[in-house]
Amino acid sequence: MNHKTAQRRKKIWQRAKKILNSVLTRLKLLVRSLLALALLCQSLSASVLNKVSLFALRLVQSIKWVFLGFISLLRKAKIRDPILAVILVLVWITILFSNFVFQGRYVFEGNLVVQEMSFTYTGLTNKRFLNNISGIQNLDIEGSQPEPLILTGKFSSDSNPELNQKLSQIKQLTIELPYPTSRLIFSHDNSSQASDISILNLRINPEVKINQLAYNAKKLELSFCLQSVQEPLEDCLFPDSLLDNPTPSKPTKVGDLKLQLGKRRLRVSLAMFNLPELGIKTDIYAPEDLTFGFIPEIDDPQVEILSPTHLLIDLPKPTKTKNSATDKQSQWFWREIDVKNVGFSRFEMTENVTDELKTSTILKGKVRMKEKKMELEENQFLLIESDKPGITKLHQIQINTQSPEGLRTRFSGKSKGIAVGLDPKFPVESIEPSWLSKYLSQEAVNALLAFIAALTAVLLPRLFPEPPKKP
Numbered sequence: 001m002n003h004k005t006a007q008r009r010k011k012i013w014q015r016a017k018k019i020l021n022s023v024l025t026r027l028k029l030l031v032r033s034l035l036a037l038a039l040l041c042q043s044l045s046a047s048v049l050n051k052v053s054l055f056a057l058r059l060v061q062s063i064k065w066v067f068l069g070f071i072s073l074l075r076k077a078k079i080r081d082p083i084l085a086v087i088l089v090l091v092w093i094t095i096l097f098s099n100f101v102f103q104g105r106y107v108f109e110g111n112l113v114v115q116e117m118s119f120t121y122t123g124l125t126n127k128r129f130l131n132n133i134s135g136i137q138n139l140d141i142e143g144s145q146p147e148p149l150i151l152t153g154k155f156s157s158d159s160n161p162e163l164n165q166k167l168s169q170i171k172q173l174t175i176e177l178p179y180p181t182s183r184l185i186f187s188h189d190n191s192s193q194a195s196d197i198s199i200l201n202l203r204i205n206p207e208v209k210i211n212q213l214a215y216n217a218k219k220l221e222l223s224f225c226l227q228s229v230q231e232p233l234e235d236c237l238f239p240d241s242l243l244d245n246p247t248p249s250k251p252t253k254v255g256d257l258k259l260q261l262g263k264r265r266l267r268v269s270l271a272m273f274n275l276p277e278l279g280i281k282t283d284i285y286a287p288e289d290l291t292f293g294f295i296p297e298i299d300d301p302q303v304e305i306l307s308p309t310h311l312l313i314d315l316p317k318p319t320k321t322k323n324s325a326t327d328k329q330s331q332w333f334w335r336e337i338d339v340k341n342v343g344f345s346r347f348e349m350t351e352n353v354t355d356e357l358k359t360s361t362i363l364k365g366k367v368r369m370k371e372k373k374m375e376l377e378e379n380q381f382l383l384i385e386s387d388k389p390g391i392t393k394l395h396q397i398q399i400n401t402q403s404p405e406g407l408r409t410r411f412s413g414k415s416k417g418i419a420v421g422l423d424p425k426f427p428v429e430s431i432e433p434s435w436l437s438k439y440l441s442q443e444a445v446n447a448l449l450a451f452i453a454a455l456t457a458v459l460l461p462r463l464f465p466e467p468p469k470k471p
Contacts, residue, residue: 106433109412112365113400116214119339121204128334130202135195135316139186143309145177153297176274180242183271196262204255211236217405220315227308228252235308251306261299268294333397342391363404369431381424385417
C-alpha cells in the first residue's frame with residue numbers, strides 16, 4: 001500500500017513539474033515578446049535590452065529552482081501538514097490585510113451645486129473656458145493689459161461738455177490699462193432694449209488658476225479671477241497691494257478674451273487708465289474715474305488677460321427653451337476640462353491672519369465611489385484622502401437655476417477614499433474601499449472571508465496537533 005502511495009505521489013509530482021515547466025516557458029516567451037516590443041519602440045538601446053533580457057531569464061530560472069527545491073523539501077519533511085497550514089494561514093493573513101488595512105486608489109465621481117469653486121487647468125494647450133454668452137448687461141474687467149486697447153467708432157460725453165468736444169473730434173481712442181487695479185467696464189446704455197454685448201469665447205492657458213468662480217443668483221452675476229499658478233491667492237483678493245511692490249515681476253499671460261460689442265451705443269467706464277489722444281494720465285495716488293458714450297464701428301475687440309485679472313459679468317435673465325427645462329446657460333462653460341487642486345471652499349478674511357475661517361461653499365450634491373454613494377448637505381466639506389491626483393476632470397459646469405441656485409458641476413477623479421462632514425477634521429461619513437475590492441466584487445470578498453473563517457477551524461488543529469497517546 002505504501003508502494004502504491006509513493007508511486008501516486010511520484011506521478012503527481014511529475015505532473016506538477018510539467019505544468020510548472022510549461023508556465024515558465026510561457027513566461028520566457030512573454031518576456032522576450034515584451035523586450036522585442038520595447039526594441040521596436042526604440043525606447044532602450046540594444047545592449048541594455050540584452051542585459052534586461054538576460055536578467056529576466058535568470059530570474060525566471062531562479063524562481064523555478066527555488067520553487068522546485070521547496071516542493072522537494074516539503075515532500076521529504078515529516079511535518080508537512082503543519083508547514084502547509086502555516087503557509088495557508090500566511091495567505092489568509094495577506095488577504096485579510098489587503099481587505100482591512102491596505103487601500104487602493106479608485107475612480108470616484110460627483111455632482112455638486114456650489115456657491116463658489118476654484119481649480120487649476122492642467123491641459124497641455126490653451127482651452128476654451130467660456131463660450132458665447134450674449135445679452136450681457138455689464139462686463140467689468142479689472143487688471144493690467146500688455147498692449148493698449150484701441151476702440152474705433154463715435155465717442156461722446158453727456159456730463160462733460162469739454163470732454164465731449166474732444167471726443168467728438170476723434171474716431172479712434174487708445175486706452176492704456178497699465179496697473180493691476182485698472183478697470184474697463186462695458187455697459188448696456190438702454191435698459192429698455194436687449195444688450196448687444198457678448199463674450200464670444202474666453203480661452204485659458206495651461207497652468208492657470210481660476211479662483212473665486214462664483215454665481216450670485218440675486219444679482220445674476222458671474223465672477224472669477226484668473227491668475228498664474230506661481231502667484232499667491234492674495235494677488236486676486238488684494239490687487240491694491242501689488243501697487244506697493246517696488247520690484248513688480250513681469251505679468252504672465254493667462255488667456256484671451258474675444259468680445260462682440262454690437263452697433264448700438266454703449267457706456268464705457270475706466271479706472272486707473274491713460275488716454276494718450278486726450279492727454280489724460282492717471283495719478284495712482286489720486287486716481288479719477290471716467291465714463292463716456294461709445295458707438296462701435298469695429299465691434300469685435302480681443303483682450304489679452306494677464307495675471308491677475310478679475311472678471312465680473314452681469315448675465316441676462318434666464319430664458320427657458322421649448323425642448324428642455326434647462327436653458328442656454330448650460331452651454332456657457334466649455335466641458336471636459338483637465339484640472340487639479342479643485343476646491344469647494346473659501347476663506348473668510350479679516351485684518352488678523354490668525355482669524356481666517358475656512359467655510360464650505362457646497363449647497364448640495366452626491367458623490368460615488370465603487371458601489372457606494374454619499375449625499376452632501378449645505379456647508380458640508382468634501383474631503384479627498386489623497387490630494388494627488390484627486391479631482392482630475394470637470395465634465396460640466398453650468399448655472400443651476402433651480403433651488404438651490406448656484407454652479408452645478410460634474411467631476412471625476414481618483415483617490416484612496418472620500419469623506420464628508422461639517423468639520424474637515426471630523427468627517428461623519430466616508431468611503432474607503434480596500435485594495436482587494438479593486439479586483440473582486442463586495443459579494444466575492446464576503447464569500448472569501450467566510451471561506452477563510454471556515455477553513456481556519458480546520459487548519460488550527462494542524463498547527464497544534466495533539467500529542468500521541470501513550471499505550
